[in-house]
Structure formats: structure tokens, C-alpha cells
Amino acid sequence: RIAPSPTGPLHIGTARTALFNFLFARHVGGTFLFRLEDTDVARSTIAFERDIIEGLHWLGITWDEGPDVAGGGDIGPYAPYRQMLRLGTYKEASDRLLAADLAYPCFCTPDELEADRKAQEAAKLPPRYVGRCANLTADERVARLAGTGRAAAIRFRVRPGVVGWNDMIRDRIEIDTTNLGGDFVIVRGDGTPLYHFTVVIDDASMAISHVIRGEDHVSNTPKHILLFEALGHAIPVFGHLPLILNPDGTKMSKRKSQTAVDDYRAEGFIREGLMNYFAYLGWSPGTEEDVLSVDEVIERFDIDKVQKGGARFDRGRLEWLNGQWIRKLEPDDLVDRLRPFLQAALDDGRIDRVPADDEVRSLLPVVQERLPTLAAVVDLVGFLWTDDLGLDPALVVPKRWDAATTRVALAAAHDILAGHDAVTWEADELEPPLRELVEARGWKAGDLFMAIRVATTGRTATPPLFDTLVALGRDRTLARLDAAIAALTPLG
RNA sequence: GCCCUCAUCGUCUAGAGGCCUAGGACGCCACCCUUUCAAGGUGGAGAUCAGGGGUUCGAAUCCCCUUGGGGGCACCA
Numbered sequence: 001r002i003a004p005s006p007t008g009p010l011h012i013g014t015a016r017t018a019l020f021n022f023l024f025a026r027h028v029g030g031t032f033l034f035r036l037e038d039t040d041v042a043r044s045t046i047a048f049e050r051d052i053i054e055g056l057h058w059l060g061i062t063w064d065e066g067p068d069v070a071g072g073g074d075i076g077p078y079a080p081y082r083q084m085l086r087l088g089t090y091k092e093a094s095d096r097l098l099a100a101d102l103a104y105p106c107f108c109t110p111d112e113l114e115a116d117r118k119a120q121e122a123a124k125l126p127p128r129y130v131g132r133c134a135n136l137t138a139d140e141r142v143a144r145l146a147g148t149g150r151a152a153a154i155r156f157r158v159r160p161g162v163v164g165w166n167d168m169i170r171d172r173i174e175i176d177t178t179n180l181g182g183d184f185v186i187v188r189g190d191g192t193p194l195y196h197f198t199v200v201i202d203d204a205s206m207a208i209s210h211v212i213r214g215e216d217h218v219s220n221t222p223k224h225i226l227l228f229e230a231l232g233h234a235i236p237v238f239g240h241l242p243l244i245l246n247p248d249g250t251k252m253s254k255r256k257s258q259t260a261v262d263d264y265r266a267e268g269f270i271r272e273g274l275m276n277y278f279a280y281l282g283w284s285p286g287t288e289e290d291v292l293s294v295d296e297v298i299e300r301f302d303i304d305k306v307q308k309g310g311a312r313f314d315r316g317r318l319e320w321l322n323g324q325w326i327r328k329l330e331p332d333d334l335v336d337r338l339r340p341f342l343q344a345a346l347d348d349g350r351i352d353r354v355p356a357d358d359e360v361r362s363l364l365p366v367v368q369e370r371l372p373t374l375a376a377v378v379d380l381v382g383f384l385w386t387d388d389l390g391l392d393p394a395l396v397v398p399k400r401w402d403a404a405t406t407r408v409a410l411a412a413a414h415d416i417l418a419g420h421d422a423v424t425w426e427a428d429e430l431e432p433p434l435r436e437l438v439e440a441r442g443w444k445a446g447d448l449f450m451a452i453r454v455a456t457t458g459r460t461a462t463p464p465l466f467d468t469l470v471a472l473g474r475d476r477t478l479a480r481l482d483a484a485i486a487a488l489t490p491l492g
Numbered sequence: 493g494c495c496c497u498c499a500u501c502g503u504c505u506a507g508a509g510g511c512c513u514a515g516g517a518c519g520c521c522a523c524c525c526u527u528u529c530a531a532g533g534u535g536g537a538g539a540u541c542a543g544g545g546g547u548u549c550g551a552a553u554c555c556c557c558u559u560g561g562g563g564g565c566a567c568c569a
Contacts (some may be wrong), residue, residue, distance in 0.1 A: 127566090
């Protein structure tokens with residue numbers, strides 16, 4: 001199961017955890033479930049809910065139970081899968097705990113708790129609940145309620161002893177409950193339940209057999225086990241994944257890394273590349289395969305082979321993998337995926353028109369293998385759809401040439417190219433006569449080609465020159481050569 | 493401060509006692525190809541397996557200690 005909280009856009013860590021749960025479930029033929037943990041009402045929004053569900057779907061992660069679209073569509077035998085719709089279940093459970101004295105009302109105010117924490121910090125003691133309300137008589141409770149003037153929260157009694165489990169990834173882990181920070185709150189003063197409580201009740205009532213989550217939950221797991229015990233529920237199997245780290249080795253954060261899946265998508269990373277990369281963050285098939293589709297990963301996935309140590313996010317490797325997958329795309333598919341990026345470039349004025357699909361498609365043989373991301377298409381061949389190149393005349397002059405030579409050469413090239421009509425405007429028709437020109441003048445082909453390249457595209461790095469001129473078309477090629485020659489004139 | 497946990501090239505990793513003079517990939521550097529840029533090909537640099545003790549005929553692999561890193565300790569999730 002994956003149980004995100006709609007308090008922010010889909011995070012890379014959430015996507016990776018979802019992926020591993022998905023891989024595990026699909027590999028063993030289990031049921032994968034999606035649940036929304038929206039009890040933090042103040043921070044939860046429907047917009048984030050939509051972002052998370054759509055982002056996960058975009059990546060190709062699907063589930064068997066849970067809401068499929070934002071705001072509704074709860075599917076499955078344990079609906080609803082949205083915690084704010086399950087309040088009755090939590091209430092029933094907390095009443096049971098209260099009745100059995102496994103939990104108790106706590107009247108402590110934020111100020112009291114804050115003072116406790118400060119005192120503990122000053123004494124170099126670990127923070128923990130002091131138990132002020134743990135053993136109150138009925139009369140005392142009434143008095144304290146009156147005294148603090150606020151509704152009681154509910155705290156769970158942490159029993160002494162050691163809690164342990166056999167982690168799917170980390171083997172045996174045991175933690176003494178004295179290190180849990182004392183009795184913890186399971187229901188807020190306003191009656192809404194807290195994460196540690198809801199997660200246990202939901203996992204139990206939704207028949208969750210395996211909980212795969214981030215390593216940051218290891219120290220929470222004993223609390224959950226205690227709750228499963230107190231409620232009389234079967235305890236699921238836990239597996240704690242290594243964290244995704246910032247380049248500096250700390251837990252990945254918005255502050256230090258780009259964490260929103262949407263942002264990667266907007267940069268032109270494709271789902272295949274992202275999923276392949278995520279899968280290899282903490283896992284490997286144990287073979288020397290690097291580029292694997294999700295289906296291939298599902299086939300090979302083995303949770304025993306998941307790494308224990310955290311993995312730093314390496315953007316360079318993601319880009320390489322993304323490029324690998326872009327190269328594998330079918331032409332029509334790639335044209336479809338490129339379209340929004342072209343439109344976006346038009347919208348922010350980086351190009352002056354969006355090319356037709358056929359035009360984009362004709363470019364693919366020469367462009368596809370040069371794209372680390374979809375968005376890179378604009379940097380690569382944006383000059384094709386730009387009216388003003390913003391040409392730097394100095395750039396047109398090759399290193400070995402001066403401006404005068406360049407002007408003469410471009411003029412000669414212009415004449416030769418002008419001799420072609422629309423019919424012979426093909427790469428293998430244009431190249432030979434220009435090579436003859438180079439031969440006759442004793443120039444280097446590279447110099448002439450570079451001068452033409454810069455004159456017609458404004459840049460020194462482009463796809464192969466003659467394919468580029470063909471894409472540009474006869475009229476624009478000649479016009480740009482004219483413009484470059486004119487720009488060169490003042491330089492000599 | 494307390495608890496938990498991790499530790500192989502810069503990075504992601506292979507490695508479950510002898511196959512390891514530690515393999516692959518990204519990145520980096522050369523060279524080849526080549527009109528530029530990519531892609532591709534070939535080769536190279538790059539880890540005394542954090543350090544120290546054991547166990548064993550034999551340890552990157554098992555045990556202990558040290559060191560270093562990370563995570564957690566909310567009426568957040």
C-alpha cells in the first residue's frame with residue numbers, strides 16, 4: 001500500500017516508495033492499495049490530492065483499491081480510503097482503548113508540554129511525555145479539564161518492555177519502549193486522530209499484509225506494533241526502504257533538491273526514464289542490466305536485494321537514463337510528447353511558432369539521439385522556429401579565418417546554394433558542390449561548414465549541417481546567409 | 493542528549509568465505525568515427541572493500557570495538 005498525505009505536491013520520495021510497493025505487489029501477484037492520509041486538515045488540499053494521484057498515474061503506477069481520481073472514486077472492499085471519511089472507525093477504536101484503560105484523556109496545554117520539553121533539553125534528557133495526566137482520578141480529571149479549559153487529547157499508554165520485528169530489508173530490529181518518548185497522543189483535543197493511530201487502524205481494517213515505507217519510519221514502528229497489540233490486530237510484515245538523499249548525503253529535501261515529480265516532468269523527463277531511475281535507487285537486479293522497463297523490473301524485483309544504505313540522488317545518471325528511453329520511443333509517440341514542450345517554448349517567447357507534427361517528425365532522425373530531455377529540443381533546434389537569431393557576427397568567423405574571408409566564403413556558398421531549387425534541396429545534393437568549393441579554394445571543409453552553420457542557426461553546435469539546412473528550407477537559408485554577410489561587412 | 497540504523501570507485505551499485513590482483517553503469521580523460529554537437533566504438537584513470545581487532549587454511553563477505561554518516565525522538569505525516 002501507499003498512503004500519502006495530500007499536504008504537498010507528489011514528492012520523489014513518495015513516488016519511489018509507491019513504486020517499490022507496486023513492484024512488490026505486482027511481482028508476488030498481491031493487491032496494491034492507495035489510501036489518503038488527510039487528517040492534517042489544515043495542510044491537506046484537493047489540489048495536492050489531484051497532483052499526487054495524477055502524478056502517480058502519469059508514472060504508470062496503478063492500484064487495485066482506493067480513489068482513482070481526486071475527490072472521489074473510492075474503489076474497493078474497504079472503502080472509504082480517505083481517512084477523514086473514516087473518523088467513526090477511529091472513534092470506535094479510541095473508545096475501546098479508553099474503556100480498557102489502554103489510553104487516557106490528557107489535559108496538558110501546549111504551554112505545559114513546551115515547558116516540559118525545555119526543562120528536559122536543559123537537563124540534557126531526551127524529550128518525553130512526563131505523564132502528568134496518566135493516573136488521574138475521575139475527580140482530578142474534572143478539575144484539570146476545568147483548569148485548562150480545553151478539550152482533552154487522548155494518549156496511548158506505552159507498556160514497558162522490548163518491541164521487535166523482522167524487517168524485510170533490515171532483518172531483526174528491537175527497540176525498548178522506554179525510548180519511545182512516553183505515552184503518545186493518538187487523538188487531538190479537537191477529536192481528530194493522529195497519524196500513528198490511523199495508520200494502524202487502517203492497515204488492520206484494510207487487511208494490509210506488508211508495509212513498505214521509508215527508513216524514517218523505523219523508530220515509529222514500535223508505536224505501531226504496540227497499537228496493533230492493544231487493538232488485538234494481526235501485525236503486518238514491515239520493510240523499511242533506504243532514504244533518497246540530497247547530494248550532500250542528508251535526507252532529500254525541497255530546500256536542497258528538486259523534489260516535485262511535476263518539476264521533473266516539466267523539464268522533459270519521461271516516465272520510463274524516471275521509473276527506471278527510481279527503481280535503481282536502492283535496488284538492482286544483481287545482473288549487469290541498466291536499462292529496464294517497469295515490466296522487466298517487476299519480473300526481476302526481489303525485496304531481499306534492496307539496499308540498506310541511503311542513495312544520493314544523481315541527476316546526471318537520471319539524464320543519461322532518460323536519454324536512453326527517449327531514444328527508444330516510437331517516432332509518433334515522441335512527436336506527441338514533444339508537442340507540449342514546443343507549445344511551452346512558444347508561450348514564453350523562446351520560439352515564434354510551433355511546428356506541425358510532420359515537420360517535427362521529419363526532424364527526428366537527427367534530433368532523437370540528441371535529447372537528454374524532451375525540453376532540450378528547444379535548445380537543440382529552436383532556431384528553426386525563431387525569426388530573429390540574434391546573430392553575433394564575431395561568432396560567424398571561424399577561428400582560422402578573418403571576417404573578409406568569411407564574407408567571401410559565405411557569398412560563394414550562397415551562390416551555390418541558390419542554384420538549387422526546391423526539388424534538389426536535399427542533404428546529399430547540397431553537400432558535394434560545397435565540398436568542391438572548399439577544394440577549389442584550398443579551404444578546410446570544417447571552416448566553411450562552421451561559418452554556414454553559425455550564419456544560419458546562430459550557434460556553433462547543431463545537428464548535422466545539411467540536414468539542418470534542409471529543415472530550414474531554401475528561402476530561409478539564403479536569407480540568413482544574406483543577413484550574415486551584411487552583418488559581417490562592418491567587420492571588414 | 494537518548495534510541496535506531498548504515499558503511500565497496502566522486503555517484504548508483506555487483507559481491508551472501510575461496511570464482512576478487514573487487515565487476516558493471518553514470519560522470520571524467522584519451523583515441524576512433526566525424527563539418528560542429530550528440531550518439532556509437534575502443535581504451536584509461538578511479539575503491540589497500542571506513543579503521544582496528546578477532547574467527548578461519550582462507551574475509552569485502554562472519555563476530556567485536558572504534559570512527560564516520562544518516563534517521564527518529566510533535567495534539568506533522
